[in-house]
Amino acid sequence: MRNYENLVIVKPTLTAEEIQASVKAIEEVITSNGGEIKASTSMGMRKLAYPINKNERGYYHVIYSTIEPSAISEIERRFRINEELLRFVTIKYDTNREIAAFNAMVEKANKAPEAPAKTEETEAPAAEAPAAEAPAAEETVAAE
Numbered sequence: 672m673r674n675y676e677n678l679v680i681v682k683p684t685l686t687a688e689e690i691q692a693s694v695k696a697i698e699e700v701i702t703s704n705g706g707e708i709k710a711s712t713s714m715g716m717r718k719l720a721y722p723i724n725k726n727e728r729g730y731y732h733v734i735y736s737t738i739e740p741s742a743i744s745e746i747e748r749r750f751r752i753n754e755e756l757l758r759f760v761t762i763k764y765d766t767n768r769e770i771a772a773f774n775a776m777v778e779k780a781n782k783a784p785e786a787p788a789k790t791e792e793t794e795a796p797a798a799e800a801p802a803a804e805a806p807a808a809e810e811t812v813a814a815e
Contacts, residue, residue, distance in 0.1 A: 672737040674709075674764040674773045677701070679750070680729035680757040683716060693755045694732050700749045706738035710780035723757045735777045 681693050698708055714731035723729070738746070743761060750759045764773040 676762040677734045679759045683728040704742040706736045708736045710735040710777045712780040
């Protein structure tokens with residue numbers, strides 16, 4: 672088993688649920704071919720360097736896994752068939768130095784889920800702001 676990193680760019684025209692379903696399907700392709708997913712991280716929606724199929728943006732997702740080298744050709748074939756993917760790249764980590772870097776990235780990706788939870792907390796007060804404006808409107812009605 673060797674260490675691999677798969678970066679996929681999903682079409683931005685999909686809804687959030689469709690993007691998550693597409694990412695789950697990609698992970699299923701890897702596991703069905705005998706791979707083990709070590710970590711998976713979302714990089715979110717980003718602007719592309721150049722338009723791909725008239726898309727200016729794309730949803731980036733990185734998957735770190737260990738797979739048999741013979742299964743890579745089948746995985747990439749299934750990625751090419753998937754019309755929801757704009758681009759993908761598979762990177763092999765071979766030497767001891769690369770494997771150490773791979774393990775560091777996996778550890779970093781496994782710690783990353785703590786960060787999005789903090790961003791959701793910061794978004795919550797923004798959602799409460801319109802509710803605070805509503806009582807002010809009711810006060811003006813009561814004053815009339």
